[in-house]
């Protein structure tokens with residue numbers, strides 16, 4: 312039985328839950344309360360020395376880091392495939408999976424953290440800067456999606472990596488501008504997927 316050490320609001324845990332759902336894998340969810348620092352207990356650090364969720368345990372295998380977990384799931388449970396068939400396509404999927412983590416999730420997490428502060432401590436200048444940065448990322452994605460339904464051509468792990476933050480953009484005060492037609496269509500296409508519509512964000 313697969314076990315997932317999870318914190319519901321974590322976009323990295325959400326990435327893994329999306330892939331588990333796409334592959335229709337059953338698993339046990341183990342709640343790690345980050346608000347109580349449970350990820351830094353000796354027991355948890357034995358699973359992941361970085362003290363971060365998600366961690367996936369599949370029989371004797373202990374795997375951490377959402378990207379590595381999702382690649383493991385793809386290797387171990389290849390159907391349905393979530394990487395393109397060609398080497399070039401797979402490389403592109405990996406490039407954008409990495410971009411989602413480092414540019415999109417990382418940027419939006421700064422905004423989430425700022426907006427979570429008590430109202431009188433929120434730095435509006437920063438909020439505006441983070442929103443502008445996210446819009447710049449969306450503009451870049453618009454160009455990358457030209458002539459493609461999905462970021463690496465076929466639906467893949469890369470698209471799923473964007474989903475957690477794509478879903479909460481309105482809550483962060485970021486509307487996808489109407490001129491970004493490719494991003495809007497891609498986002499709608501993703502929202503139609505059962506794995507995405509049923510994703511628990513809280």
Ligand SMILES: N[C@@H](CCC(=O)N[C@@H](CS)C(=O)NCC(=O)O)C(=O)O
Nearest residue numbers: 321322323362363364365376377378
């Ligand atoms: N690169 C890691 C990042 C994981 C990560 O940053 N997890 C956060 C939750 S969103 C965490 O566990 N933070 C707790 C901490 O750093 O103490 C991945 O993709 O899994």
